[in-house]
């Protein structure tokens with residue numbers, strides 16, 4: 001296991017390092033809140049929820065799953081009013097149309113093309129209303145950003161147009177919104 005893996009496997013360091021390279025979580029939180037436009041009675045499933053930092057944006061009816069049990073332990077401890085479970089995105093057993101909205105936040109670049117296809121099929125099956133994706137966008141002229149992206153454990157950061165084409169193979173990209181968070185450029189996409 002590399003030093004990078006050891007660092008990012010520690011839930012507290014994972015959160016702190018990300019907070020620093022993103023210059024706080026505020027831009028992600030505010031842009032996601034506006035984009036998802038969550039209603040209190042809607043159910044939400046986040047796949048690859050990590051330490052559950054996004055769960056605080058949803059008052060109730062939030063479930064987060066991740067295959068790394070130490071992240072789920074931290075998420076349960078910090079957000080006891082939300083539901084979390086250890087689960088592999090490649091092997092989920094949620095019923096058809098069992099959640100209004102499904103979220104994939106900073107997650108798809110951890111999937112190779114075959115895994116991407118499988119996850120998107122599952123999301124389409126599970127989501128009643130829509131699938132909401134947040135992904136980093138490659139930036140040609142941002143050297144610091146490029147270095148940080150190269151250190152990311154997700155090895156499949158895709159060009160925006162490629163990502164959009166791939167998503168359109170499994171569902172329909174309804175709208176998208178790009179924003180910055182310090183060294184990162186991120187895109188939010190809604191698929192229906």
Ligand SMILES: C[S@@+](CC[C@H](N)C(=O)[O-])C[C@H]1O[C@@H](n2cnc3c(N)ncnc32)[C@H](O)[C@@H]1O
Pocket residue numbers: 047048049050051052053054065066067068071087088089090104105106107110
């Ligand atoms: C960059 S983190 C994003 C975490 C969270 N969505 C956030 O933005 O704070 C990617 C997460 O995906 C999880 N992950 C990667 N592959 C997975 C899989 N096959 N099933 C479930 N979780 C997975 C990792 O454990 C990690 O927590």
